[in-house]
Amino acid sequence: MSFSDTIPGMKGGSTIRNVLVGIVYVFLLPLLFALLPVTVGLIVGMNVGGAAGKLSVLPGVGDGGGAIAGVAAGVYAVLILGVLGAVVPSDDTAEAPEQNVEGATGEAATAADGGNQGATAEESSTAAPEPTVTATPKSTPEPTAEPTPEPTPTATTQPEMPMHDVGESFTVGDGEMSIEYTVTDVTTADNVGGEYGEDADGEFVIVTMSMENVGDESLDITSRPFTVVDSEGREFEVDTNAMVYAEDSIVFEQLNPGLSKEGVVIFDVNPDGEYTMHIAPAGMFSTATTHRVAISGEIQ
Numbered sequence: 001m002s003f004s005d006t007i008p009g010m011k012g013g014s015t016i017r018n019v020l021v022g023i024v025y026v027f028l029l030p031l032l033f034a035l036l037p038v039t040v041g042l043i044v045g046m047n048v049g050g051a052a053g054k055l056s057v058l059p060g061v062g063d064g065g066g067a068i069a070g071v072a073a074g075v076y077a078v079l080i081l082g083v084l085g086a087v088v089p090s091d092d093t094a095e096a097p098e099q100n101v102e103g104a105t106g107e108a109a110t111a112a113d114g115g116n117q118g119a120t121a122e123e124s125s126t127a128a129p130e131p132t133v134t135a136t137p138k139s140t141p142e143p144t145a146e147p148t149p150e151p152t153p154t155a156t157t158q159p160e161m162p163m164h165d166v167g168e169s170f171t172v173g174d175g176e177m178s179i180e181y182t183v184t185d186v187t188t189a190d191n192v193g194g195e196y197g198e199d200a201d202g203e204f205v206i207v208t209m210s211m212e213n214v215g216d217e218s219l220d221i222t223s224r225p226f227t228v229v230d231s232e233g234r235e236f237e238v239d240t241n242a243m244v245y246a247e248d249s250i251v252f253e254q255l256n257p258g259l260s261k262e263g264v265v266i267f268d269v270n271p272d273g274e275y276t277m278h279i280a281p282a283g284m285f286s287t288a289t290t291h292r293v294a295i296s297g298e299i300q
Contacts, residue, residue, distance in 0.1 A: 037077040045070025059196045060244050068244060071251070161278070163292045171214060172225075173281040174288045178215040179255070181279055184208050184262075186295045192266060193245025203271040204242060207295065212260035221253040225280040226265045228295070230273040242266040 043051050047065030052073075055061045060072030164170050169182045185208040192198050192206075205228065213219055223238040230236070243249040243266055250263035269275060274296045281288035 036081065037074040040077040041070040041074030044073035059193075067251075068249075072244060161290050161292050163276070163294060165294055168293075170291055172279050172288065172291050173215065173283070173286060176216045177219060177281065177283050177286060177288075178213075179219065179221075179282055180212040180214050181291075182210045183277065183293050183295070184210060188271075192242045197245040198239070198242040200242070200268050202269050204239070205267045205269055205275070205295070206246070206264055207267075207277060208262065208264050210260060210262045211255060213255040213257050216257055218254060218256045219282050221250060221255050221261075221282065223250055223265055225282060226250070227278045227280075228267045228269060228275045229278055230270070230275050235278075236267050236269050236275075239266050239268040242268065 045065050052065035053063050056063045061069045166183050171180045187206045189204045228236045248263045277293040277295050280290045
């Protein structure tokens with residue numbers, strides 16, 4: 001048996017076929033490895049061949065697949081690729097001794113050149129006569145009778161963020177990128193997802209809200225615009241690990257004009273703090289005003 005017979009797609013005696021198959025392996029294998037997390041996520045999310053059921057022993061992967069199961073499977077694939085990349089030895093270690101030897105040789109040569117230059121400089125300074133310094137009197141400037149007035153800085157005022165209550169509807173954004181929000185419920189929990197879920201470091205604050213696209217364009221909704229801020233001004237972002245185990249979590253949603261959706265966001269906070277929720281406008285470069293919701297009085 002020839003070597004080409006052991007490789008899928010190749011055939012002994014077919015040179016052109018074997019060359020083409022080799023080119024496909026060289027160019028497509030790196031692409032397949034790069035897209036492996038996405039491919040695994042799609043296969044598990046769509047439960048192709050019962051993949052979700054086979055991987056249901058892993059936390060976050062349900063028997064029937066779905067978006068959350070796909071995201072969890074993609075994360076596992078990224079972790080596996082990261083571990084494989086970490087255990088592969090790097091060629092930089094072998095090159096380090098050679099670089100050190102070259103650096104030491106260069107430093108020795110530099111030191112030798114510096115010594116020669118120093119000796120030459122000493123000989124030159126001994127042979128050259130010292131110049132005569134003549135002191136030149138300098139006139140002292142007279143002070144100005146009236147000092148120049150300093151410019152007065154102009155204070156720039158920032159627009160105050162509007163404050164809303166739970167159950168109140170309000171619009172964040174402007175023009176075509178506007179979303180109407182209504183925070184409908186605020187609860188707390190020590191755990192999300194049960195025995196194999198996520199435990200809070202402090203206390204989970206679970207905020208349920210409805211969203212309606214009142215603009216003219218389809219918008220991508222993520223958890224990025226949502227934060228909570230305590231009385232000391234410290235900012236808490238959404239706990240993405242807990243969001244994996246929550247139903248209707250707002251991770252990445254597409255909301256078309258005129259349509260509405262309900263979802264939840266989860267924050268891990270200090271149980272003894274006082275908090276307000278901040279909702280920024282959609283769009284990374286939007287200059288619209290951020291709105292606030294008073295949630296401390298609703299925490300149960």
